[in-house]
Amino acid sequence: MLSIPDLKPEKxxxxxGILTSGGDSSGMNPAIRSIVRAALNSGVKQVFGxxxxxxxxxxxxITLMSSRSVTNIVQKGGTVLKSARCPEFSDPSVRDVAARNLSSRGIEALVxxxxxxSLTGAHILCQEHGIPVIGLPGTxxxxxxxTDDTIGFDTAVNTAxxxxxxxxxxxxxxxxxxLVEVMGRNSGFIATQVGIACGAEMVVVPEYAFDFHDLCITLAERHSKGQGSSGIIVVAEGRDPDLTHRLAAQLKAQGQDPKISILGHIQRGGSPSGHDRMLASCLGTAAVEYLLAGYSDIMVGVHKGAIVDVPLQxxxxxxxVLDRKLFDIAALLHK
Incomplete structure (x- = not known):
């Protein structure tokens, strides 16, 4: 269970307002629900989505939300508010328009x-226009x-x-x-946890370099000793879109007959796990409490089982950083 901070309302x-931005993740809807209801039940007169x-x-x-409008969304994947990329938001004149839209509706703060x-955008909006913002880690x-955990991570791992x-x-x-490719363009957190949970023979992540030839030799040696019988190598997609296919080609050249399975966007969708529903609900409620306690320009996250505030800067x-010791467990348990 999470340890909840005791905050006193001062504002x-x-x-x-609430928005979900960037890639969707299961658990965003429980977060939206908790923010709406926590705010309305704490004296905030209007919540806009x-x-x-x-x-x-x-x-x-922008639409006005009510307690009724977030009924029966806690079990739904994705985000009822929808999401989109907005590269033009990097233009100060575009951010000026956004700030004016908030002001015209009387929206005084944003989650x-x-x-x-997405959190970078919130920080810049706060710095340039003085709009109180609270961020939640949804990825x-x-x-x-x-933060030790993010909304949607547990569901993605369970799906994989x-x-x-x-x-x-x-x-x-x-x-x-x-070769099973999981998401993780710049990080191997999903691949590492999935690899350990599945007993994969190997895990390939962008954080730690590896040699194709040595990898193939290692696999051959393991199989000759009767080790590594799972037949599964988990590969984080990384920044190279051809990584998994090149690895398969190398393995084939060494006498293997590998098959490729790319899990893709199924990891993003689906009903959020119980863990993600709980995490999102607690973080959403805490976001409102931090806002009413006078906090701004922070992210609400989790550290060592406690809800904490982290400066967006x-x-x-x-x-x-992906813990090297955690990554090494995947290989250690398959020797």
Whole structure:
């Protein structure tokens, strides 16, 4: 269970806004629900939902929300507010339009649910226009500094684990290697946790370099010793779109007959796990409490089982590092 901070209300807001931005993640809807209801039950008169993220903020696609409007969304994947990329938000004149749209509706503060790009936008909006903002870490990648967990990560891992458990049946039946590609362009958090949970023979992540030839030799040696019988190699997609296919080609050149399975966007969707529903609900409620306690320009995250506040400046400037010891467990347990 999460340890909840004891915050005393010091400010009053007549209206607050919520937006979800960037890649969707399961758990965003429970977060939206908790923010709406926590705010309305704490004296905030109006809660507005911004549709399609920062794009909707610029185009004034903003709707009034009620407790009833978030009924029966806690079990739904994706985001009822929709999401979109908005590269033009990097233009100060575009942000001026967004700030004016908030002001015209009387929206005094904003809660942003998303990844590093979304939280960067919130920080800049606060710095330039003085709009109080609270960020929530909503991304399947779990790569946000200052928080041990992110909304959607657990569901993405569980989805990948379930898929790989099914793939393993075929791998075992045909005594064949499968390269299973999971999401993670810049981080291997999903791949590492999935690899350990599935008992994968190997895990390939962008954080730690590896040699194709050595990898193939290692696999051959393991199989000659009767080790590594799972037949599963988990590969984070990384920044190279051809990585998994090149690895398969190398393995084939070494006498293997690998098959490729790319899980893709199924990891983003689906009903959020119980863990993600709980996490999102607690973080959403805490976001409102921090806002009413006078906080701004922070992200609400989790550290060592406690809900904590992290300056958005730190979130933007730092990089969350995949623990090498955790990564090594995947290989250690398959020797």
């Amino acid at each position: 009053h807001y007549n209206a607050v 911004v549709r399609r993220g920062y794009q909707g903020l610029v185009s004034d696609d 942003v649910i998303g990844g590093d790009g 399947i990648d779990n790569d946000i500094p200052g 684990v379930e898929a790989i458990d099914r793939i393993r049946d075929t791998a075992r039946s045909h005594e064949r290697l499968f 730190r979130v933007i400037e730092e990089k969350k």
